[in-house]
Amino acid sequence: MNQEKVGRQIVLPFSVSVRISFNSMRIRLGRSFITIMGILLTIAFLMSILAQASIQNALISRGSPAIAAKITVDESTQARMRWLISLSLLVCAVGITNSMLMSVTERYREIGTMKCLGALDSFVIRLFLLESLFQGIAGSLLGIIIGTLGVTLISLINYGSEVLRVFPLLELFRYILFSLVVGIVLTTLGAIYPAYRAARMVPAEAMRREE
Amino acid sequence: MPEDMVVRTRGVKRIYHLGKVVVEALRGIDMEVRRGEYISIMGPSGSGKSTLFNMIGGLDKPSEGRVYIDEVDVAQLDAYELAWLRCRKIGYIFQTFNLIPVMTALENVTLPMIFAGMSLDDARDKGVELLERVGLGTRVHHKPFELSGGQQQRVAVARALANDPAIVLADEPTGNLDLKTGKEIISLLKTMNREKQVTIISATHDLKMIDVSDRIFWIRDGRIERVERRADVSIEVGEIEGE
Numbered sequence: 487m488n489q490e491k492v493g494r495q496i497v498l499p500f501s502v503s504v505r506i507s508f509n510s511m512r513i514r515l516g517r518s519f520i521t522i523m524g525i526l527l528t529i530a531f532l533m534s535i536l537a538q539a540s541i542q543n544a545l546i547s548r549g550s551p552a553i554a555a556k557i558t559v560d561e562s563t564q565a566r567m568r569w570l571i572s573l574s575l576l577v578c579a580v581g582i583t584n585s586m587l588m589s590v591t592e593r594y595r596e597i598g599t600m601k602c603l604g605a606l607d608s609f610v611i612r613l614f615l616l617e618s619l620f621q622g623i624a625g626s627l628l629g630i631i632i633g634t635l636g637v638t639l640i641s642l643i644n645y646g647s648e649v650l651r652v653f654p655l656l657e658l659f660r661y662i663l664f665s666l667v668v669g670i671v672l673t674t675l676g677a678i679y680p681a682y683r684a685a686r687m688v689p690a691e692a693m694r695r696e697e
Numbered sequence: 698m699p700e701d702m703v704v705r706t707r708g709v710k711r712i713y714h715l716g717k718v719v720v721e722a723l724r725g726i727d728m729e730v731r732r733g734e735y736i737s738i739m740g741p742s743g744s745g746k747s748t749l750f751n752m753i754g755g756l757d758k759p760s761e762g763r764v765y766i767d768e769v770d771v772a773q774l775d776a777y778e779l780a781w782l783r784c785r786k787i788g789y790i791f792q793t794f795n796l797i798p799v800m801t802a803l804e805n806v807t808l809p810m811i812f813a814g815m816s817l818d819d820a821r822d823k824g825v826e827l828l829e830r831v832g833l834g835t836r837v838h839h840k841p842f843e844l845s846g847g848q849q850q851r852v853a854v855a856r857a858l859a860n861d862p863a864i865v866l867a868d869e870p871t872g873n874l875d876l877k878t879g880k881e882i883i884s885l886l887k888t889m890n891r892e893k894q895v896t897i898i899s900a901t902h903d904l905k906m907i908d909v910s911d912r913i914f915w916i917r918d919g920r921i922e923r924v925e926r927r928a929d930v931s932i933e934v935g936e937i938e939g940e
């Protein structure tokens with residue numbers, strides 16, 4: 487056995503990475519929770535801006551004249567809405583990539599250690615991809631629920647039951663999907679980039695970081 | 698090959714560039730380690746011990762020169778072979794223990810076995826056995842933060858031995874431990890060295906290491922200053938301590 491030459495490391499089955507990444511999140515619950523909260527808040531913000539625009543538009547085009555009149559829409563409010571939507575997308579991009587960047591960079595040493603123990607770069611990247619995917623889905627879904635419910639509630643208070651009559655279900659559903667995709671894509675991208683960089687480093691360098 | 702050299706380095710240099718400043722951490726290291734030896738690498742702080750540890754362990758690439766593990770040139774290996782080497786041939790022990798914080802002692806020990814493709818059940822059995830060997834049979838399911846420094850280092854020793862490596866590399870394994878715990882870790886390493894014929898290479902300041910070492914490499918400013926056998930050095934320990 488001592489005389490065997492160098493072999494090739496095996497690629498682990500997918501289930502192993504799912505198990506490890508899931509456990510790691512379960513145990514890091516506090517930290518995971520903060521990351522998810524970050525995603526949740528930004529997506530809730532995006533979703534409420536989108537839902538608000540959608541509900542107001544529905545009221546203007548299909549609501550009773552009395553209520554439509556309550557919502558003053560001129561060029562400037564339209565522009566303001568577009569501005570808010572762009573801004574909320576930007577907040578999402580920066581906020582989510584930042585929280586993922588932080589949650590990965592604080593684990594550089596762990597990544598280096600795993601490579602010492604025989605982890606392939608692809609395994610490390612897969613681990614973080616899965617973790618961020620779980621977090622992205624959880625955070626985005628919760629954010630969407632909170633954002634949509636919140637805005638619907640506020641509209642109900644402001645405009646009464648008229649809102650339910652004209653409720654733009656289909657359009658909202660499209661925005662929900664959009665927010666979900668934005669949340670998941672940003673989360674995984676935000677995690678993959680630092681994870682990829684850390685995985686590509688020689689272990690000595692990865693383990694030195696953060697100190 | 699006249700002798701069975703498990704580690705051989707030829708003219709290993711490592712240069713760090715810090716902006717415009719060039720630091721030559723290693724200035725040409727030639728060393729040979731026989732299978733089953735217990736080697737200590739000693740030298741003052743900043744002399745290049747950790748850098749050398751990284752070179753031998755395939756954790757960093759030399760700027761110049763070659764490292765052979767079991768007569769295989771590490772620089773020639775692709776990513777899969779290098780991962781295999783780190784997983785099967787070498788066990789690592791660090792001053793800061795470097796356990797995975799979210800994993801229990803047992804999970805930490807089984808991780809390299811999982812990477813090696815062992816089934817979960819077999820890995821668990823072997824992990825428990827290894828933890829018992831290092832005296833942590835009752836701490837199997839504890840997380841690193843629930844363990845003392847000495848206990849964490851025992852977990853690290855068990856983890857380093859998980860895939861029956863040919864070499865265990867240790868970088869100041871007793872650096873963060875008190876005198877007594879340090880001694881326990883040293884004697885644990887020595888026992889493993891005797892029982893399993895595993896080669897041990899340890900970078901250290903710790904003069905207690907001298908007693909168990911077969912040879913001591915003294916390095917200074919990135920060069921090997923001298924190599925001594927234990928028999929020759931033990932008399933001098935008193936002097937060095939007075940230094």
Ligand SMILES: Nc1ncnc2c1ncn2[C@@H]1O[C@H](COP(=O)(O)OP(=O)(O)OP(=O)(O)O)[C@@H](O)[C@H]1O
Nearest residue numbers: 694713715720722741742743744745746747748749
């Ligand atoms: N990543 C790095 N970047 C720049 N310089 C480095 C790096 N690693 C080590 N050095 C430099 O190389 C030299 C050797 O460092 P090394 O860590 O190998 O010393 P050491 O003998 O292990 O010291 P100690 O006993 O304090 O651990 C030092 O001058 C150090 O500043």
Ligand SMILES: [Mg+2]
Nearest residue numbers: 746747748868
């Ligand atoms: Mg050092």
